[in-house]
Amino acid sequence: MTTPDQRPVEELIARSNRLGSDPRNTNYAGGNTSAKGTDTDPVTGQEIELLWVKGSGGDLGTLRQTGLAVLRLDRMRALTGVYPGVEREDEMVAAFDYCLHGKGGAAPSIDTAMHGLVDAPHVDHLHPDSGIALATAADGEALTRECFGDRVVWVPWRRPGFQLGLDIAEIKRANPQAIGCVLGGHGITAWGATSEECEQNSLDIIRTAERFIEERTAALAADGRHPFGAARDGFAALPEDERRAKAAALAPVIRGLASTDAPQVGHFTDSDVVLDFLAREKLGPLAELGTSCPDHFLRTKVKPLVVDLPASAPVSDVVARLRELHEAYRADYAAYYERHADPDSPAMRGADPAIVLVPGVGMFSFGRNKQTARVAGEFYVNAINVMRGAEAISTYAPIEESEKFRIEYWALEEAKLQRMPKPKPLATRVALVTGAASGIGKATATRLAAEGACVVVADLNEEQASAVAEELGGPDVAIGVRADVTSEHDVKVAVAAAALAFGGVDLVVNNAGLSLSKSLLETTTKDWDLQHDVMARGSFLVSREAARAMIAQGMGGDIVYISSKNSIFAGPNNIAYSATKADQAHQVRLLAAELGEHGIRVNGINPDGVVRGSGIFAGGWGAQRAKVYGVPEEELGKYYAGRTLLKKEVLPEHVAAAVFALTGPDLVQTTGLHVPVDSGVAAAFLR
Structure with missing residues (x-):
C-alpha cells in the first residue's frame, strides 16, 4: 500500500514525466518540478515538511525518484535570514547541502529556491517555446497582460538563483489570483494546490501562449508576411x-x-x-x-x-x-x-x-x-x-x-x-567497422563502443548490422548500415552515413572477409576474384574513402586491418585466402608510409583460429579447415589452440582488445605495425 509520504513523490514523478515527454512543454533536461509534503523525522519522531525537487542535470521526461533532491522545508526557508544578497548569491547553492533530508538524493539545482520559497504545494518551472517567445518579446510584459490578463504575471529578467525565488514568492503573495508567471528572457513558472492543478496550470499557460502566437502568425500570413521575413532567392532548401x-x-x-x-x-x-x-x-x-x-x-x-x-x-x-x-x-x-x-x-x-x-x-x-x-x-x-x-x-x-x-x-x-565523469578513452572518436554484424567485427564494435566511441556497424546484412547497433545503445552510440565493400557506391554511402550521423570518421577497422579453403588446382578464377574483391579491393576502397574524410577533418585518425597469420604463414589448401591476406598486410605498410603526414596511423592485426562466433567459420570455412586437418568441426577451436605456444583458444574479444590497444591513448606513436593475436604460432613470427 502507498504510504502517505510517498504519494507526493509518486504524483510528482508522474506529472514530470507527462510534462517532459512533450517537447512543446519543455526542452530536454530543461526546467524542474517540485512537490511539498510531510514525513517523520527518524531522529525526533516528529512530523516535518519536505521539498522534493528535480535535481541538477536531470530530465523531466525520464525522471525517477533517484533524480529528486530532498530538502527540509523549514531549514531551506530559514536561509532567507542569512541570504547575503545578489552579489554573493552563489553561496546559497552550497547552503542547500545543509538543508538536505537524510542522504538528500540528487544534487539540488540553482532553481531549488524558487520551488521552496513559493508558497504552493506544487510548482513547475518549464521552458516551452511559446512561453520563451513571450519572455523574449521586446514588449513581453504588455503582451503577457494582453495574452493572460491578470492570471499570469510578468517577472523581469533575473539570473536564476535565490533572489529570483524570493521575487516569484513575493509575486505570488501579491497576486493571489495568478496561476503562474512569465520569467523575462527565460521561461514560465506555474503552481497549484494539487499536483493535478499545477500540471493543468502549466499546460494552460503553454497552450494559451501557443494560441496567441498562432493567431498573430496567421494574421501575418493573411497579409502575405512571415515572422522571419521574405524568402531569399537562391537560399531555398536543395532537393x-x-x-x-x-x-x-x-x-x-x-x-x-x-x-x-x-x-x-x-x-x-x-x-x-x-x-x-x-x-x-x-x-x-x-x-x-x-x-x-x-x-x-x-x-x-x-x-x-x-x-x-x-x-x-x-x-x-x-x-x-x-x-x-x-x-x-x-x-x-x-x-x-x-x-x-x-x-x-x-x-x-x-x-x-x-x-x-x-x-x-x-x-x-x-x-x-x-x-x-x-x-x-x-x-x-x-x-x-x-x-x-x-x-x-x-x-x-x-x-x-x-x-x-x-x-x-x-x-x-x-x-x-x-563534476562530470572523466571521459572514456575513445570519447569523441567515430569508428567504422566492416563485417561488424558477427564474430571479430561485432566484438570490435562492442569494445570500441564500450570505450566511448561512436560506431558505424557496417555489414552486408543490414538487418543484423542494425540489430548490433541497437544492442550497443542505439543512434546516440551506433548506427547500422548495409555495406558491400566490393562496391564503391556502398563504401561511399557508409562513410557518408558516418558523416551525417556523427560528423565524420576517425577510426576504421577493415574486418569484412570470407574464406574458401581449396588447393591450387581446385581454386577457380571466380574463387580467386571473390576473395580479392572482398578483402584486397574492399579494404582498399574503405581505406580510400575514409582517408578522404579524415584528411578533410584534419584530426588525424586510425586505420586497422584485420589481416591474418596466414599473411605470413604458408598453410595448406589456402592459396586465395592467404594471398589476399598478404595483400592486406602490405596495404598496411604502404598506407602507413603515405598517410603519416596527415596524422593517420595504419596498423594491422594477425589473428589465427578465431572459431567461436565467427561468421566465416559458420559459413563453411570451419568445415573445410576441419577436413584439411582431419578433426571434427566442433573441435576445430581446440585443435587450433593445441598447436599454439600458449595452448589457448583465440576469441573475437582478444582481437577486439588488440584493436583498442592500437587505437587507444597509449600507442599514439605507432604506425605500420602488425600485431599477432594467435596465442603464439612460431611459424608466423614476424621477421
Missing part, C-alpha cells in the same frame, strides 16, 4: 538527395573546424523548421542576436556560425568560406570573453562554434558526445521556434550579452562541468 550529399561532403570539414580547441562529435539536422529559417531574410540578424534561455545558450553557445552563401554554392566555395568564417568566429568569441571576463572568471573553454548553419543544406551541431551534439541541435531548433514566435507578436529581444556571459562562465556552471 533531399542533393542536400544530404552536400551535407556529407561538408560534415568532416565543419567537424574539423569545430574541433580546433577540443575534439567534438557532430549531428546533422535538416528539418523543415531549420531549412525555412535558413532561407529567410532575417536569418543573419536574428542569428547574430543569439539565444536567450540559459538552457539554450549553455549548449548552443551565444550564437551560431552562419554561412552567407546561397544553396547553389559549390562545396569547394563553401569550404573556403567556412574557413574564413571560422577564423572570424573564433576572434569574435575571444573578444566576447575579453569584454566580460574578470580576474575570477574561469578560463575560456573554447572559441569554436557549437552550431553551424548552412543555407539550403541544414544545421550541424557539436558536443563532447553524440547525445550532447544532438541535444545542442534540438535546443537551437527550440531557439528558432522562440525567435519565430517573438517576431510574430513583436520583436525578438534576448537577454543582454553580459548576462549570457555571467551564466556561461558562472562559477556554479564551472563547478558542474568539473
Whole structure:
C-alpha cells in the first residue's frame, strides 16, 4: 500500500514525466518540478515538511525518484535570514547541502529556491517555446497582460538563483489570483494546490501562449508576411538527395573546424523548421542576436556560425568560406570573453562554434558526445521556434550579452562541468567497422563502443548490422548500415552515413572477409576474384574513402586491418585466402608510409583460429579447415589452440582488445605495425 509520504513523490514523478515527454512543454533536461509534503523525522519522531525537487542535470521526461533532491522545508526557508544578497548569491547553492533530508538524493539545482520559497504545494518551472517567445518579446510584459490578463504575471529578467525565488514568492503573495508567471528572457513558472492543478496550470499557460502566437502568425500570413521575413532567392532548401550529399561532403570539414580547441562529435539536422529559417531574410540578424534561455545558450553557445552563401554554392566555395568564417568566429568569441571576463572568471573553454548553419543544406551541431551534439541541435531548433514566435507578436529581444556571459562562465556552471565523469578513452572518436554484424567485427564494435566511441556497424546484412547497433545503445552510440565493400557506391554511402550521423570518421577497422579453403588446382578464377574483391579491393576502397574524410577533418585518425597469420604463414589448401591476406598486410605498410603526414596511423592485426562466433567459420570455412586437418568441426577451436605456444583458444574479444590497444591513448606513436593475436604460432613470427 502507498504510504502517505510517498504519494507526493509518486504524483510528482508522474506529472514530470507527462510534462517532459512533450517537447512543446519543455526542452530536454530543461526546467524542474517540485512537490511539498510531510514525513517523520527518524531522529525526533516528529512530523516535518519536505521539498522534493528535480535535481541538477536531470530530465523531466525520464525522471525517477533517484533524480529528486530532498530538502527540509523549514531549514531551506530559514536561509532567507542569512541570504547575503545578489552579489554573493552563489553561496546559497552550497547552503542547500545543509538543508538536505537524510542522504538528500540528487544534487539540488540553482532553481531549488524558487520551488521552496513559493508558497504552493506544487510548482513547475518549464521552458516551452511559446512561453520563451513571450519572455523574449521586446514588449513581453504588455503582451503577457494582453495574452493572460491578470492570471499570469510578468517577472523581469533575473539570473536564476535565490533572489529570483524570493521575487516569484513575493509575486505570488501579491497576486493571489495568478496561476503562474512569465520569467523575462527565460521561461514560465506555474503552481497549484494539487499536483493535478499545477500540471493543468502549466499546460494552460503553454497552450494559451501557443494560441496567441498562432493567431498573430496567421494574421501575418493573411497579409502575405512571415515572422522571419521574405524568402531569399537562391537560399531555398536543395532537393533531399542533393542536400544530404552536400551535407556529407561538408560534415568532416565543419567537424574539423569545430574541433580546433577540443575534439567534438557532430549531428546533422535538416528539418523543415531549420531549412525555412535558413532561407529567410532575417536569418543573419536574428542569428547574430543569439539565444536567450540559459538552457539554450549553455549548449548552443551565444550564437551560431552562419554561412552567407546561397544553396547553389559549390562545396569547394563553401569550404573556403567556412574557413574564413571560422577564423572570424573564433576572434569574435575571444573578444566576447575579453569584454566580460574578470580576474575570477574561469578560463575560456573554447572559441569554436557549437552550431553551424548552412543555407539550403541544414544545421550541424557539436558536443563532447553524440547525445550532447544532438541535444545542442534540438535546443537551437527550440531557439528558432522562440525567435519565430517573438517576431510574430513583436520583436525578438534576448537577454543582454553580459548576462549570457555571467551564466556561461558562472562559477556554479564551472563547478558542474568539473563534476562530470572523466571521459572514456575513445570519447569523441567515430569508428567504422566492416563485417561488424558477427564474430571479430561485432566484438570490435562492442569494445570500441564500450570505450566511448561512436560506431558505424557496417555489414552486408543490414538487418543484423542494425540489430548490433541497437544492442550497443542505439543512434546516440551506433548506427547500422548495409555495406558491400566490393562496391564503391556502398563504401561511399557508409562513410557518408558516418558523416551525417556523427560528423565524420576517425577510426576504421577493415574486418569484412570470407574464406574458401581449396588447393591450387581446385581454386577457380571466380574463387580467386571473390576473395580479392572482398578483402584486397574492399579494404582498399574503405581505406580510400575514409582517408578522404579524415584528411578533410584534419584530426588525424586510425586505420586497422584485420589481416591474418596466414599473411605470413604458408598453410595448406589456402592459396586465395592467404594471398589476399598478404595483400592486406602490405596495404598496411604502404598506407602507413603515405598517410603519416596527415596524422593517420595504419596498423594491422594477425589473428589465427578465431572459431567461436565467427561468421566465416559458420559459413563453411570451419568445415573445410576441419577436413584439411582431419578433426571434427566442433573441435576445430581446440585443435587450433593445441598447436599454439600458449595452448589457448583465440576469441573475437582478444582481437577486439588488440584493436583498442592500437587505437587507444597509449600507442599514439605507432604506425605500420602488425600485431599477432594467435596465442603464439612460431611459424608466423614476424621477421
